[in-house]
Amino acid sequence: LASAAAVGVAFIWMALAPTYLWMLAASTLAGGALASCNPITNKLVALYIPAGQRGLTMGIKQAGVQVGAFLIGVSLPALASARGYRVSLGVLTLVPLLAVAAIAWLIPADEPSEPETKALRRSGRRLEHAVWWMTGYAFMMGAGVAAFGAYLPLYIEEDLGRSVGTAGAVVGLIGLVGILARVAFGWVSERFGRFALSLGVMGAGAVGASLLVLGASPETAGVMWLAAALFGVSAITWNTVGMIAV
Numbered sequence: 001l002a003s004a005a006a007v008g009v010a011f012i013w014m015a016l017a018p019t020y021l022w023m024l025a026a027s028t029l030a031g032g033a034l035a036s037c038n039p040i041t042n043k044l045v046a047l048y049i050p051a052g053q054r055g056l057t058m059g060i061k062q063a064g065v066q067v068g069a070f071l072i073g074v075s076l077p078a079l080a081s082a083r084g085y086r087v088s089l090g091v092l093t094l095v096p097l098l099a100v101a102a103i104a105w106l107i108p109a110d111e112p113s114e115p116e117t118k119a120l121r122r123s124g125r126r127l128e129h130a131v132w133w134m135t136g137y138a139f140m141m142g143a144g145v146a147a148f149g150a151y152l153p154l155y156i157e158e159d160l161g162r163s164v165g166t167a168g169a170v171v172g173l174i175g176l177v178g179i180l181a182r183v184a185f186g187w188v189s190e191r192f193g194r195f196a197l198s199l200g201v202m203g204a205g206a207v208g209a210s211l212l213v214l215g216a217s218p219e220t221a222g223v224m225w226l227a228a229a230l231f232g233v234s235a236i237t238w239n240t241v242g243m244i245a246v
Helices: 002-016 020-035 037-048 056-085 085-092 094-106 114-122 128-158 164-191 195-214 222-234 238-245
Strands: none
Touching: 002 085, 002 195, 002 222, 020 094, 037 056, 037 238, 056 164, 056 238, 085 094, 085 195, 094 238, 128 164, 128 195, 128 222, 128 238, 164 195, 164 222, 164 238, 195 238
16 A cells, blocks of 8 residues: 555656656655565465466566556657646556555455564574575666666657657557566466576577667667567566566
8 A cells, every 4th residue: 555655646746846856756756666566466476376376376467567568658658748747647646546446445454473573583594595696687687677668768769760659659569568478477487487597588588679779770760669579578577487486
């Protein structure tokens, strides 16, 4: 509830922000709220979904992110062009408000027992080796995804000379491919394992997509569609496999 409410506040804050620094402050709030969502929803999957169904459930859960990315990519640029970004962000506030209502209605409260809580606080176990390499992998892929998502639309519009609508459609394609890939990889990963191999292939795909973007020019701008599809099936999808591995 707190995370969804904070995202809603951040959207309103962005819509009303009088300066760039206020926009950055609102983005910081939104980033912190969004970062807290995955550990919480992963815990819900572990608590309420039996083994054998967790992979598909995790894939569907993570695909929700890409459903949002796809819908935003195909709608928000047009709305922002017609009405301005403040109006578009104000409209977007409806999404976290609906999420708050859904959470309050659908998700049962879980309270850890006192002995369990005390045991966790006393635990002095060192983190496993896999935690460290997974953290490093997540950091690099997360940085790549953030840069790709933030600057790809501007790159397509300003450097390749395409319209705002085309830039939004390319971003929407990333989300659309990510929806299908996250569900598929979620189902496959739980059944066949080989997490390290899957993550390695996804890392290579993300590098390939980035190289396609770097090599694009106004004459070869069509390659952006291929880069978007490759990025959607690799960098956008990795966290489903990573979370199942954890």
